[in-house]
Amino acid sequence: MITSFHPPKRTLMGPGPSDVSPRVLEAMSRPTIGHLDPAFVTMMDEVKVLLKQAFKTENALTMPVSAPGSAGMEACFVNLVEPGDKVIVCQNGVFGGRMKENVERFGGEAVMVQDAWGAPVSVEKVKAAFAEHPDAKILAFVHAETSTGVRSDAQALCKVAQDHGALTIVDTVTSLGGSELRVDEWGIDAVYSGTQKCLSCPPGISPVSFSEKALAKVQARETRAPSWFLDKKLVMGYWGGEGKRAYHHTAPVNSLYALHESLVILQEEGVEKAWERHALHHQALKAGLEAMGINFLVDEAYRLPQLNTVLIPEGVDDAQVRSALLNNFNLEIGAGLGDLAGKVWRIGLMGAACNRTNVVLCVSALESTLARMGADIPVGKALQAVEAVYAS
Amino acid sequence: MITSFHPPKRTLMGPGPSDVSPRVLEAMSRPTIGHLDPAFVTMMDEVKVLLKQAFKTENALTMPVSAPGSAGMEACFVNLVEPGDKVIVCQNGVFGGRMKENVERFGGEAVMVQDAWGAPVSVEKVKAAFAEHPDAKILAFVHAETSTGVRSDAQALCKVAQDHGALTIVDTVTSLGGSELRVDEWGIDAVYSGTQKCLSCPPGISPVSFSEKALAKVQARETRAPSWFLDKKLVMGYWGGEGKRAYHHTAPVNSLYALHESLVILQEEGVEKAWERHALHHQALKAGLEAMGINFLVDEAYRLPQLNTVLIPEGVDDAQVRSALLNNFNLEIGAGLGDLAGKVWRIGLMGAACNRTNVVLCVSALESTLARMGADIPVGKALQAVEAVYAS
Numbered sequence: 001m002i003t004s005f006h007p008p009k010r011t012l013m014g015p016g017p018s019d020v021s022p023r024v025l026e027a028m029s030r031p032t033i034g035h036l037d038p039a040f041v042t043m044m045d046e047v048k049v050l051l052k053q054a055f056k057t058e059n060a061l062t063m064p065v066s067a068p069g070s071a072g073m074e075a076c077f078v079n080l081v082e083p084g085d086k087v088i089v090c091q092n093g094v095f096g097g098r099m100k101e102n103v104e105r106f107g108g109e110a111v112m113v114q115d116a117w118g119a120p121v122s123v124e125k126v127k128a129a130f131a132e133h134p135d136a137k138i139l140a141f142v143h144a145e146t147s148t149g150v151r152s153d154a155q156a157l158c159k160v161a162q163d164h165g166a167l168t169i170v171d172t173v174t175s176l177g178g179s180e181l182r183v184d185e186w187g188i189d190a191v192y193s194g195t196q197k198c199l200s201c202p203p204g205i206s207p208v209s210f211s212e213k214a215l216a217k218v219q220a221r222e223t224r225a226p227s228w229f230l231d232k233k234l235v236m237g238y239w240g241g242e243g244k245r246a247y248h249h250t251a252p253v254n255s256l257y258a259l260h261e262s263l264v265i266l267q268e269e270g271v272e273k274a275w276e277r278h279a280l281h282h283q284a285l286k287a288g289l290e291a292m293g294i295n296f297l298v299d300e301a302y303r304l305p306q307l308n309t310v311l312i313p314e315g316v317d318d319a320q321v322r323s324a325l326l327n328n329f330n331l332e333i334g335a336g337l338g339d340l341a342g343k344v345w346r347i348g349l350m351g352a353a354c355n356r357t358n359v360v361l362c363v364s365a366l367e368s369t370l371a372r373m374g375a376d377i378p379v380g381k382a383l384q385a386v387e388a389v390y391a392s
Numbered sequence: 393m394i395t396s397f398h399p400p401k402r403t404l405m406g407p408g409p410s411d412v413s414p415r416v417l418e419a420m421s422r423p424t425i426g427h428l429d430p431a432f433v434t435m436m437d438e439v440k441v442l443l444k445q446a447f448k449t450e451n452a453l454t455m456p457v458s459a460p461g462s463a464g465m466e467a468c469f470v471n472l473v474e475p476g477d478k479v480i481v482c483q484n485g486v487f488g489g490r491m492k493e494n495v496e497r498f499g500g501e502a503v504m505v506q507d508a509w510g511a512p513v514s515v516e517k518v519k520a521a522f523a524e525h526p527d528a529k530i531l532a533f534v535h536a537e538t539s540t541g542v543r544s545d546a547q548a549l550c551k552v553a554q555d556h557g558a559l560t561i562v563d564t565v566t567s568l569g570g571s572e573l574r575v576d577e578w579g580i581d582a583v584y585s586g587t588q589k590c591l592s593c594p595p596g597i598s599p600v601s602f603s604e605k606a607l608a609k610v611q612a613r614e615t616r617a618p619s620w621f622l623d624k625k626l627v628m629g630y631w632g633g634e635g636k637r638a639y640h641h642t643a644p645v646n647s648l649y650a651l652h653e654s655l656v657i658l659q660e661e662g663v664e665k666a667w668e669r670h671a672l673h674h675q676a677l678k679a680g681l682e683a684m685g686i687n688f689l690v691d692e693a694y695r696l697p698q699l700n701t702v703l704i705p706e707g708v709d710d711a712q713v714r715s716a717l718l719n720n721f722n723l724e725i726g727a728g729l730g731d732l733a734g735k736v737w738r739i740g741l742m743g744a745a746c747n748r749t750n751v752v753l754c755v756s757a758l759e760s761t762l763a764r765m766g767a768d769i770p771v772g773k774a775l776q777a778v779e780a781v782y783a784s
Contacts (some may be wrong), residue, residue, distance in 0.1 A: 002442060002659065004415075005435045005652050007425045017645060020424045023396075028646060029421035032412045032594050033399045034724045043397045050394060066596065067459035070621045070641035078619075101620050196642055202424050204458065204596060204644030226618040227470075228493050229462045247729070249462035250588055252596025253409060254420060255647060260397050267394065332426045337639070 010326070011353070013362055014334030015146050015307060016174070017196035017203050018350035020258075024201055027261035028254050035251040043260055044239065044251070050263035051207050054176060054199075054271060055191060057183035061232065062209040063239040064259055065192070066252050069173045072192030072206025074102060075230040076169045079210075079218045080138060080190055083107030087138040088129045088166070090121040092152070093145035094337050095171055103140070106226060111136060117339060118309070120302045121152040123160060130164045138167045144175035146197075147337045149309035149346060150302050151179065155186040162187055167214055173197060176207065177266055178278045178306035178350055189214040195255075198278070198306055200351025201262040204255050262351075278305040281354045284389040285347065288363030291385035292370070292377045297344055306354065308347040309340075316375050318342045321366075324373075329365040359386060402718070403745070405754055406726035407538050407699060408566070409588035409595050410742035412650075416593055419653035420646050427643040435652055436631065436643070442655035443599050446568060446591075446663060447583060449575035453624065454601040455631040456651055457584070458644050461565045464584030464598025466494060467622040468561045471602075471610045472530060472582055475499030479530040480521045480558070482513040484544070485537035486729050487563055495532070498618060503528060509731060510701070512694045513544040515552060522556040530559045536567035538589075539729045541701035541738060542694050543571065547578040554579055559606055565589060568599065569658055570670045570698035570742055581606040587647075590670070590698055592743025593654040596647050654743075670697040673746045676781040677739065680755030683777035684762070684769045689736055698746065700739040701732075708767050710734045713758075716765075721757040751778060 012019045033040050052062045065072045077099070081087060085108040089099045092115035103110040111133050113125045121141050130136060139161035143154045154170055161168045167189040175181050178198030183191050189211040196203035210218070210232065218225075218232050225231045229249065237246035266274060282305030286296070289310055297309040312318055318335065322345070325331040334346035347362060363382045371379050404411045425432050444454045457464045469491070473479060477500040481491045484507035495502040503525050505517045513533050522528060531553035535546045546562055553560045559581040567573045570590030575583050581603040588595035602610070602624065610617075610624050617623045621641065629638035658666060674697030678688070681702055689701040704710055710727065714737070717723040726738035739754060755774045763771050 002438045002656055004419065004656055005422075005438065005649060007422050007435075007649070008429075008431055009423045010425050010429065012424065012426060014426055017424050017426060017642065020646075025421040025423070025646075027396065029417040030397075030399050031401045031417070032404065032409050032588075033402050034404060034406055034409060035595065037400075037402065037718075037724065039400055043399075046394045046397065067463060067621070068641050068644060071459060071463075074619065074621045098620065105616055105618050105620060107618075194642070196424075196645075202644065202646035203427065203642040204647050224497055226497050226499075227466065228490065228497060229459070229466045249460050250408065250586070250595040252460060252594065252647065253588075254412075254417075254594035254650075255596050255644065257397060257399070258646075264394055264396055326429075332429065 008330060011331045011358060011361060013348050013353055013358060014332045015346045015348055016194065016350060018200050018348055019353035020200055020202055021265060021352040023265060024258050024261045028202065028258040030257050032253050035253055040253065043256065047256060047260050047263065050267060054263060054266055055183045055209050056181065056185065057209050059209045059211055061215055061236060064256065065206040065208050066249060067206060068203055069192065069194030069206045071230065072194065072208050073098065073171065075208055075232065076190040076192050077102035078106050078225045078227045078230050079232045080167060080169060080214060081106045081108040082221055082223060085138065086111060086133055086136045087140055088113060088126065088133065088136045090126065090141035092119055092121050092150060093117050093142065093147035095142045095145060095147060099140045118148050118150060118297045120150050121157060123153060123156045126157055126160050130160060134164065136164065136166055138169060140169040142171040143181065144172065144179065144304050146174045146307060148298065149304050149307040150298050151304050154188065158187045167217060174304065174307055177274055179275050179304060183209055195259055198351045199262045199266065200353065201258050202255065204252065205259050278349060278354050281349050281356065281359050282308065284359045284386045285349060285362065287385040287389045288359065288382040291381040292367050306348060306350045308349065309344050310347065311344055313370065313375055313377060316370065316373065320373065321369055324369045325365055329361065331361060331365050356390060400722060403723045403750060403753060405740050405745055405750060406724045407738045407740055408586065408742060410592050410740055411745035412592055412594055413657060413744040415657060416650045416653045420594065420650040422649050424645050427645055432645065435648065439648060439652050439655065442659060446655060446658055447575045447601050448573065448577065449601050451601045451603055453607055453628060456648065457598040457600050458641060459598060460595055461584065461586030461598045463622065464586070464600050465490060465563065467600055467624065468582040468584050469494035470498050470617050470619045470622050471624045472559065472561060472606060473498045473500040474613055474615060477530065478503060478525055478528045479532055480505060480518065480525065480528045482518065482533035484511055484513055484540065484542060485509050485534065486539035487534045487537060491532045510540050510542060510689045512542050513549060515545060515548045518549055518552050522552060526556065528556065528558055530561055532561040534563040535573065536564065536571065536696050538566045538699060540690065541696045541699040542690050543696050546580065550579045559609065566696065566699055569666055571667050571696060575601055587651055590743045591654045591658065592745065593650045594647065596644065597651050670741060670746050673741050673748065673751050674700065676751045676778045677741060677754065679777040679781045680751065680774040683773040684759050698740060698742045700741065701736050702739065703736055705762065705767055705769060708762065708765065712765065713761055716761045717757055721753065723753060723757055748782060
């Protein structure tokens with residue numbers, strides 16, 4: 001017989017999911033109601049309003065896709081890429097590769113712009129790609145690369161696309177709520193995110209937003225999108241209008257309670273204040289890590305405060321350290337992906353997990369674990385460095 | 393400012409979501425852990441074991457899709473239908489129509505077998521369709537039509553497909569956990585369901601299972617499936633093996649806690665016992681409704697105990713009654729869909745909502761509401777009829 005599952009209480013400082021606020025967990029356990037219940041429809045409208053604030057957009061089609069971030073990505077590509085469309089796809093980590101997969105599976109042609117893992121997307125290379133492919137209809141890139149901790153200049157990249165009359169699809173899974181993101185001001189046409197990063201919700205929902213221009217391309221499609229579940233023409237009847245909803249699928253009621261609560265928390269703090277908080281704790285974490293000789297993969301100018309990718313010190317066993325942190329401290333930090341596996345750690349400071357207690361725990365747990373394993377690092381300076389940042 | 397959302401406490405006797413057990417709601421609010429956490433991986437393995445028991449299958453690829461039932465449907469069609477494949481699709485309600493949409497969007501050719509809304513799928517018509525289209529590769533039908541409350545003979549239909557060397561895709565969204573379903577014994581090749589019906593979980597997850605024959609077709613595909621999120625070749629690396637997982641997407645951690653708990657509850661009761669419970673309370677509800685002159689849409693032989701579709705009495709206003717039930721009794725029953733809108737109510741007795749308290753509430757609330765509105769129905773006999781069933 002299998003019995004009830006009681007998870008350990010972890011501190012989640014990996015690439016996501018991040019720590020979920022007790023308020024959000026409690027909201028998730030409220031009684032389930034019907035997805036066509038008038039009370040639920042009112043809540044859906046509020047989620048849309050709150051998501052617009054978080055994305056900084058007025059887009060009418062701003063809504064949560066009823067599935068994880070990968071489905072939000074797919075919702076953007078399956079609706080906007082038509083067979084034969086040329087799409088410039090920027091890859092500087094894992095998730096650009098997924099964008100390529102998406103383009104090709106939906107019959108598009110992906111023109112790849114490659115940058116090193118750990119570097120931002122090169123605006124110059126994108127300009128060159130458009131010069132070579134003036135018929136490209138879409139530019140797709142990752143704003144905040146979860147595999148490397150790199151921020152690319154979304155505003156500049158969108159400008160290039162606009163200059164060439166192309167739409168933009170932008171992955172903001174890790175940036176939403178954690179660092180500057182201005183969908184309308186930057187001119188992003190289709191954006192997707194996830195709930196389990198800086199919104200500090202359990203994973204499972206993907207907020208998306210489509211501009212008027214993006215919607216016009218969806219409406220003008222000559223072929224039906226090769227997805228019924230993610231077809232925006234259908235989903236709009238469910239989420240799009242005011243009041244009466246056309247039944248499309250059954251919304252994940254309790255997961256949306258959680259998203260609603262996490263967005264209420266973000267509204268209470270203020271989106272800009274949340275960005276500032278992430279920046280502050282990043283500085284403290286950075287000071288502590290550097291005091292024990294641990295360095296960042298990414299140039300300072302392009303670092304994401306919410307995802308700190310650091311080089312594993314010489315001679316230290318990656319898996320052994322992460323296991324020790326998990327078993328001794330209930331602390332999760334992230335491993336490297338792809339070529340970076342075994343070479344880096346990804347330390348998240350996302351949403352509710354981005355606080356002083358977690359910074360202190362992470363720095364001191366890492367210091368004592370590395371010292372215990374005999375790593376050649378300076379000891380006894382890290383906490384002082386952290387405190388100095390908070391005192392300043 | 394938007395504030396926290398506190399849903400009303402409803403009794404959910406519509407077509408789903410159904411009432412969620414407090415045990416499941418509590419499980420959902422347990423602390424989120426990483427989706428690659430060893431503790432979570434153990435839980436994933438347990439969910440697979442429990443789902444196999446619920447589906448009565450030994451299929452290795454039995455897993456929850458990280459999205460609602462519509463995505464589970466799409467996971468079956470997008471992986472199994474290749475461009476040019478001929479698929480016999482049976483339609484006797486809303487959901488057969490969705491199957492057609494799925495087939496066509498993925499490049500297949502749908503051969504439709506139509507039956508009246510309220511009738512089961514005709515085995516004879518399916519035989520005739522195979523005689524006319526011996527090259528059909530797949531037979532797709534709905535086992536338990538949520539729009540009408542009809543059960544079709546899945547075993548007989550699968551036998552026809554097997555006789556013609558075709559695979560079967562079967563929608564068991566409303567049947568899983570509520571009435572007899574034997575995936576292996578009946579020879580179903582691809583099956584999908586939902587969590588929000590007779591498993592009494594919040595909506596958002598879709599259990600699926602693929603037979604070896606279905607998997608062989610997926611593996612032998614000449615084209616990539618037009619979905620990255622739902623590609624079983626990729627998902628198998630995440631859910632398929634034992635132990636180490638290849639990262640595909642971030643699983644909806646807390647929603648899976650809920651599914652795990654609901655499956656533990658089903659295991660405690662026993663799957664067959666759950667079917668018997670649904671049959672018993674259906675008899676009691678039926679007795680109560682018939683005592684006030686309310687009749688069923690569906691012939692007795694094909695009725696689903698978990699979804700009772702009844703004809704709205706002459707001269708009674710559908711919306712007015714449902715609003716009164718919701719506002720006075722916090723009781724939700726379902727409206728008709730499509731051609732049946734305004735003509736029927738769909739009264740669910742699903743999972744945790746399938747109990748004596750709910751039957752009594754529904755019958756007495758409906759009786760007093762109809763009487764108050766001046767409907768011409770016999771009064772004072774319904775509760776007695778319900779009690780008689782439980783006494784027998």
